[in-house]
Amino acid sequence: MSGEKTLGVDIWRGGADGRYQSFEVPARENQTVLDVVTYVQRHLDSALAYRFACRVGVCGSCAMTVNGRPRWTCRTHVSRVAKAGRLTIAPLQNLPLIRDLVTDMTPFFDKWQRARGRFVPGEGPRDQLAPVPPDKPERAAASAAIECINCGVCYSACDVVAWRDDYLGPAALNRAWAAWNDVRDGDRTGILKAVSASGGCHNCHTHQSCAAHCPVSLNPTFSIAGLKRASIKAKLKGELAP
Amino acid sequence: MLETLRTDILVIGTGGAGLFAALYAKKANPDLDITIAVKGLVGKSGCTRMVQGGYNVALAAEDSIERHFMDTIVGGKWLPNQDLAWALVNGAVKRIHELENEMGCYFDRNPDGTLHQKAFAGQSFDRTVHKGDLTGIEIINRLAEQVWARDIRRLEEHRAVAFIPARDGSGLSGVLLVDIRSGAFRFVQAKAVLLGAGGGPTMYRYHTPSGDKACDGMAMGLRAGLTLRDMEMVQFHPTGILAGDDTRMTGTILEEGLRGSGGYLLDGAGERFMFNYHPHGERATRDIVSRAMYEEVRAGRGTPNGGIYIRMAHLGPEKVAKQFKGMVKRCADCGFDLAGGDVEVLPTAHYMMGGIEFGTDCRTALEGLYVAGEDSGGVHGANRLGGNGVANSTVFGGIAGDAMADAIAQGASWREPDASVLEHEVGRALRPFGQKPGNLNSLRERLLDLMWDKAGIVREEKLLKQCLDELDELSERHAATGLSDPTRTFNPTWHDWLNLESMILVSKTIAQAALAREDSRGAHYRSDFPESGAFETTRYTTVRMGDEETLKIGSEAVAFTIVKPGESLIEGEAGAPPEIAPPPQAAQ
């Protein structure tokens, strides 16, 4: 690599008790953090474990901690994050580590289910499409929250997740908020019950790390606040009783 | 080292095909033990998630399934299996209602709350249902949520490596998998297996599909003795990003609407060239634009990096930034200014129309094996309409789920595996650990260039023959290449090796089929045979594996079971889609 411009990169290796390993990769004009990781795997250390799929920011598989911030690496240009020609790349926080840059996302998706982050069919006719004007307030709220790529960035950034291991976390609650705003849903009260159980939305302290880091600019803080209001209203009306 | 697991139904892959199959089978019989195995994470790998444009379905009162059918057949240059195409257009109607009413997808509406259907290239009616330009995320996330909620076993980061036949030759016994995380082998014995690994033309220098796709399913099918059809039919999308060496974003799509709304394609000297090729200029159809761009670059008139510029700035950078927000942001994240500057692009391999031969109930020639989605062949013929891809995977995935549950209800049972095949296949997958370490990377680079240069957008006999020779040599070198690290747990380079093996094998079928088809149709263009030939005598190519991994090429006459060339199901019209280029809002 003599004469070529290079980029220094420290990459987490091993499990939770691992360490950083340093590499030098050629600096390119167009280069994402995922490209850097790929370069290391292809040319410098063939067993470097990492995860990606779509390479364009839709699958949410490639999130890692880059210079201390969780990010989608396939859409993060190196020039935007390198500090003095260096990068530090670690796995996401708050998820069990498998090896190197790969975490086990199972708890993340289990909580998605616990938050009732899914649709439950309502009574409407199955052979027609419900007329739902896009600017109806509920629909607008659902639409604002729905385009989550379940990358886990917010989950990794949220300190409450680190402090309480049963906390459902921003993404799952954000999904529950979208589900609750879906007027076609058959059991909307069930969602409020789910997010009011132990580890539910009331544990959020509005840190807003989720909204600050979400790569697709969603605002889980806002969604969670919505759930807090809706669930308290339901609680006062006695609807949350089992 | 070999763990064994028994399940009623095994589903491979979690794109539209795999997820729908699992949900349908579970619905048909909730007592079934269903397992899904996927190379990545459930719902987070594969291309269904990447669908931007949308989903074709005839819903409007003035539209009809006959019209959708005719568009599909004419677009496919009379090559599709008509029964499959018919099942597609019919099933799409049912599927879109299920996606909305049972899975919870919400597709874009008109202001009055009715469904919005947009125009898409090559269709005689605006019938593409979508969710902004992120339709795939909506579909797959909603499907995955339903799967998580059900009692369905998930084997994530499990790679299927081989179909294991029954010892008594009665059909398929199960599938050999590698647990990517632990590196351990797992044999899953199942009464029925759905293959939904999604094909994917990732053997081309420039390609759009997700990085986990490597034609594994087709390669496994070939080794299990199945016949692939239409393998020469690889669809290229005109505008893939060109970002330079060692970049993952190279090849990823810039949407078609950019050209549709008036974007310019410019050669290295900054001149427009499309009007030299077609009166519609940049708005000509995908295949014409792709070919023109390829010819320009080949003639040495490309950009310094060997691409073509796309320019939007003359439409007003602010307007572009607003109208194509997602694309502009995507480019900006990668360091390009799409709204105000020139971005280098090239055609990029997008979709494989070909795949494993199958019937309208998704059965294959191997008893117990079902196939759906991009791994299957015959639905689209020579060309896939934008919006018919995700319809294909979801429609047939559901059909397969029902068919598998039904077969089990009819008494299908476990078959004993052929232990010798099992052992052989484990050995094959472990082969690189026993070899002298080599440069796998240069092999992949060679394959990508080879397929791009010699079996790509413009084909000819001489190049295809060279391509086949080099592919043979490449497979020998690949087989002799070992890994430098003995780690088996989450070793991405081991999986690169396995990917490459599948890709080289399937590349051979593409080159063989391209050599065999001596005409030019849809996605297949032979410079030495530029005519399409008579539609009445249309034949489709077939490839299967003979002894010693040699490929046997053949062809079959297309049975025009529903409509014959020159006829149409639509009164007073030929059913042909308009020749005019798509309106601005069309995407891929």
Next chain:
Amino acid sequence: MTPLSYLLQRGTAMIMVPLIVTHLIVIVMAVQGGLSAEEILGRTRGSAAWAGFYALFVLAAAVHAGIGLQTIAREWFSLSDRAAAIAGHLFMLALIGLGARAVYAVVWA
């Protein structure tokens, strides 16, 4: 945090908003020219209104801070839900006790 404790904590916070404003104004006025026992007591002695004001304040603050500390104990000091709840309640009761004594002292004693 349960919906109930959430409701109580946010609810008491809302109740305290006007109380705190009043209290802060009183303090600022009081410190003008230096604090003296007579001044304070002179204002509060025998006033049922002040008694009610401070009693409500004490109650709200005790509930509010009790729940707040419970959360902190759970999140920062890794107490179990149960242990944290006990600690929070003890703190609340102590605060109510001390507060009641203070109100009594300031208003009637």
Next chain:
Amino acid sequence: MSRATVIKASRAHPGFVAALVHRLSGLALAIFLPVHFLVLGLALEGEVFSGVIAWTNQPLVKVSEALLVGTLAVHFAGGTRLLAIEFFALERAQAFWISAAFAFGLGFSLLFAMRAF
């Protein structure tokens, strides 16, 4: 270098800092309030109370009292900001609320300190 040493960067944004300040001020108040009540309770024994009040007239004590009132103001302002987000769905104005909260808190303690001396 451990994995944790670099994760803190993800907290470097106004929302988290505000939440942290809110928690620390709440904690400080929770520690101070019992003491405050205790002092007031001493009014039972008038003599002692006067003594204490005299003691609190010392500059150093005044400064710390000012700090505590400041803490209350900060916590109060941060709390109202939080209630605004949670109950009144204020979203876009968040940054404004955060800064307004601190400005208010700081202003109040300054006011107190100035009048006090």
